[in-house]
Amino acid sequence: MxxxxxxxxxxxxxxxxxxxxxxxxxxxxxxxxxxxxxxxxxxxxxxxxxxxxxxxxxxxxxxxxxxxxxxxxxxxxxxxxxxIHAPRLREVVAKLLRSRNVRLRPHPNQPRKTGLSRxxxxxxxxxxxxxxxxxxxxxxxxxxxxxxxxxxxxxxxxxxxxxxxxxxxxxxxxxxxxxxxxxxxxxxxxxxxxxxxxxxxxxxxxxxxxxxxxxxxxxxxxxxxxxxxxxxxxxxxxxxxxxxxxxxxxxxxxxxxxxxxxxxxxxxxxxxxxxxxxxxxxxxxVGASNLWFPMTQSIIVMPRSANEETSDLAARIRVAFASKPHRLEKYEATGDLEGLRDALDGKLDGPVDEEAIPDDQLAKALGEALTSGESDEDLAKWRADWDPVDLLVPEWNYLLTDPLGLGHEDEASGLTLSHRDRAPGLRKEIVRVLAVERLRKVNALVGFTRIDDVDRVADLSQRMVPLARAARPAWTVATEDRGEGIFLQLDEPAVAAWEAQVEQDQLWLAHRAAHRRNFESRTSDTAGPVDAEDRLRPPRYWLVHTLAHVLIREMALECGYSAASLSERLYAWPGSDGRPPAAGLLICTTAPDSDGTLGGLVQLSEPERLHRVVSSALYRAGRCSSDPVCGMRTPQDTEDFLHGAACHCCAMASETSCERANRFLDRRFLIDLPGSGIGFFGLPG
Structure with missing residues (x-):
């Protein structure tokens, strides 16, 4: 429509x-x-x-x-x-686009067999x-x-x-x-x-x-x-x-x-x-950089719970009968599950065997598919309150669970994990290491803005330009990348104690003041009432973010991939209602072809090699060719930069690697630099 x-x-x-x-x-x-x-x-x-x-x-x-x-x-x-099958992402995209039946599709394309083929x-x-x-x-x-x-x-x-x-x-x-x-x-x-x-x-x-x-x-x-x-x-x-x-x-x-x-x-x-x-x-x-700002969402596809499986099945049933919803009402009224199975044969998107679905799950999914869904008012409230961190929580929860063995693979998601032992000399603050041997990352486009990026405004739904003329689009474009990575988990009690100390430090107070000045000077004319504190990342985020950057620099020297090919996925938030605290990171590399990557990164998760990489990364973080200017950089009144002791010589990364455009970085949160003693890892080396 x-x-x-x-x-x-x-x-x-x-x-x-x-x-x-x-x-x-x-x-x-x-x-x-x-x-x-x-x-x-x-x-x-x-x-x-x-x-x-x-x-x-x-x-x-x-x-x-x-x-x-x-x-x-x-x-x-x-x-x-x-x-492209990514149920958790599809659910979020459906709410953002106000379209329950939205699907994720790739770009129209067919690879050529040879350079001269047609x-x-x-x-x-x-x-x-x-x-x-x-x-x-x-x-x-x-x-x-x-x-x-x-x-x-x-x-x-x-x-x-x-x-x-x-x-x-x-x-x-x-x-x-x-x-x-x-x-x-x-x-x-x-x-x-x-x-x-x-x-x-x-x-x-x-x-x-x-x-x-x-x-x-x-x-x-x-x-x-x-x-x-x-x-x-x-x-x-x-x-x-x-x-x-x-x-x-x-x-x-x-x-x-x-x-x-x-x-x-x-x-x-x-x-x-x-x-x-x-x-x-x-x-x-024509070539202005602020002519088009994409609004995207992405997830790493993880195994799902039984309730998530049922909700996903309900969504796919609803899509399959989008043009004939009355037939679903007939199947529910008569309890004809076998007739529903026959009607669904070959019509469900994604990997699913209709005959293998248990009767109770199919009946529950049928009932859920017939629900009216959330009202426009409920969706508007959800979009106003929604935090993109919600997409990361299921990933974090799953990564906290040890895999059943080496190379444990989940067939539905394609995720393959292996637990790695800690080398005796590895920093005690790093309590857990996983080798992510295979992963699948899905990215979806939901809209775009012009002149101002959505990061500067609080009116996401009002300024988002639609991708289609339909009021409730049937699909949106997505990409599917495959790759590998290394997951590191930090000691939560140590992070919480460190964070409580840092929040009282003058350096953190200076960063908070600079962030407020930055927010007030860069807020779009169309922004709604937003508290600057809601956009400031907590100290643990600065810690995890800086650690990810120095590791990317060091891993690029060892794994065979360029630093621009490595990217970060940060899990760093304090505990709240329904959300456990997180302090960890995933360094990964992905490619948009079916074969994924070559394994050079995941090999660095081996105990002795990871010990060497972490030690070298922290040692290099203690020195910058721009020191002492870089190491002592603290925003003063009227200054509004969103980083401290970090520059392109020591901690900043390419835009393809960083999820925050090199903001919220400071080596002093990571290690002790001259004149500062609040580093989480203490002295470098």
Whole structure:
């Protein structure tokens, strides 16, 4: 069901293969009609170039469309697109999207057997050219896409696809290249608002100061730009009436007053907000880093309890009968479980054997599938109170349980664990070690924001831009990674005692004050009432986080993977109602292919090797090439940085490794540095 908030014309739907199919249906060759214009890894299409984001190709830019168009691509090939099975993640995503029947699906894709094979050409992420105002590199003509020709004639070189200004006259005064074809590039200015809308810049209205051209209805425009890369340096020139206006007038706070109000456009959905928007707009560049912030959730798939199994089965039954819920009511009224089994045969997503489901579990799942679910008010309250840490709690609880033996594997989740003995010399504060020989990590995209990341606001549901036009989407895109890792658990009584001491220390009080200043100075204009203390991580988080970073640096020297390939998963929170305290970490590496990784990381969990890695990591943490400046860095009044004794020389990691963008780090919480004696591990070495 399409959301009634949107104005949408189905006749303008993006269909990259439509022209080729029409040509073949007419009996003509489609030899020179190649829809593919680029490629990307699943992780990049989730975290950098998802629906609504702009991807920079060699000769132009495209925007991934909404999931409605992705569905059309899947349906060209299969009636039942593949699904990724991650029940705990699916449950959270369903609540965030207000859609009980939501499913997790991969990107439309089919791997090629060889570099020159053609299978999978009819699968891919649909995208539209955006922005659609282009500038000729030969004569500076500024015009919509329809004024330029398109070439894409090589089946194995999508990077050669480009738009051209045919018979370009060249610039005035130049005698070379007359009437030649010149490449056209995107005009790089856009309009965006804080509610996630994005629109083309109205160049024709801008140059004429929001009045029509006095000479013609459709004037000839040119964009004169000789200093690319220096902000809004271009000048828009109307070749018909001679009007000129520089783009730098639209920059800054003063420039915003000269821009039009937002029209409420969502180009990835090819739709407008029904009632418009009316927010103030601001000038954006095509490559701006704040143009698209993904909102994702991820889990490491763990074995589930009996109640979780039943709830998951109920969700899958509900999805299987989404179009015919009355049949479920019939099965419940008659108690016909065998008829239900027959009807479910082959229709349940994920690994399940319908015949092996016990009758009592099937009956309970059937009853749960027929419940009305939570109301919109309950879901709104849940989203307001929900903490992403809730996704980590089941992982922590399971990792506290010793595996049954070496290489113990759970078939449903794919998780394989082995207990490791502690080396005699291993720091006593590390009480438990697990080798995670195989793991499966699932990441799902639930929406995105523009201008401000969700980390800066308290209005998640209000500012989240939908990925599809449907009010309750049937699915969302997800990726599945496989890999390995090492789990370390710290001594909880020691951590609790240390944390109580640190909370009274002047260093922690300085970090708390700096965090409040940072929160107040960086909070978005659209933020709701949020206490800065709710966003501050506790001291144990700083400890575990810093330990994870120094271990990543040391492990990268030993395991064969680069530091950027290793990532952290932190379990660090004090106890509360329904949530046991946690102090531990998982260092892992994952890959999006079916084979996972090579085992070099998990080998470091062997007792003597881990002892060497931990000792060396703590020893190196005691020295930084930026000391004493780094080792004594403490935020003072007016300073609002969110780290202490940590820099890129000693403790900071790449953005692919860190879940907090190198915030909440301080080596003084980890070890004793000169002038500080609150390190959890005491002296380094």
């Amino acid at each position: 399409t959301d009634d908030r949107f104005l949408y014309d189905p006749d303008t739907a993006v269909d990259p293969l439509g022209d080729a199919e029409a040509t073949r249906a007419a009996g003509r060759s489609s030899k020179h009609n190649y829809a593919k214009v680029g490629s990307g890894r699943p992780s990049s299409l989730l975290y950098n170039y998802g629906p609504g984001a702009i991807m920079d190709l060699p000769h132009f830019t495209v925007m991934s469309t909404g999931l409605d168009d992705w569905e059309r691509m899947w349906r060209k090939r299969v009636d039942s697109p593949p699904e 299978e999978g050409n009819d699968l891919g992420v649909p995208a539209r050219v955006f922005p659609q105002w282009m500038r000729c590199t030969g004569c500076d003509l500024l015009a919509p896409l329809s004024h330029f020709g398109y070439t894409n004639t090589h089946p194995y070189r999508p990077d050669q696809a480009r738009f051209e200004h045919e018979r370009c006259p060249g610039r005035s005064g130049s005698r070379s290249g007359k009437n030649a074809s010149r490449a056209a590039v995107p005009a790089r200015y856009l309009l965006a608002c804080v509610d996630g809308h994005l629109d083309e810049f109205p160049y024709d209205q801008w140059v004429h100061h929001w009045s029509p051209c006095p000479k013609v209805e459709f004037p000839v425009l040119r964009m004169v730009d000789r200093t690319a890369g220096k902000g809004a340096s271009a000048v828009i020139h109307c070749a018909t009436c001679g009007a000129r206006r520089p783009m730098n007038e639209a920059q800054g706070d003063a420039g915003r007053s000269k821009l039009p109000r937002c029209r409420g456009r969502h180009p990835h959905l090819d739709a407008f907000e029904l009632n418009g928007c009316g927010d103030a707009t601001r000038l954006m560049l």
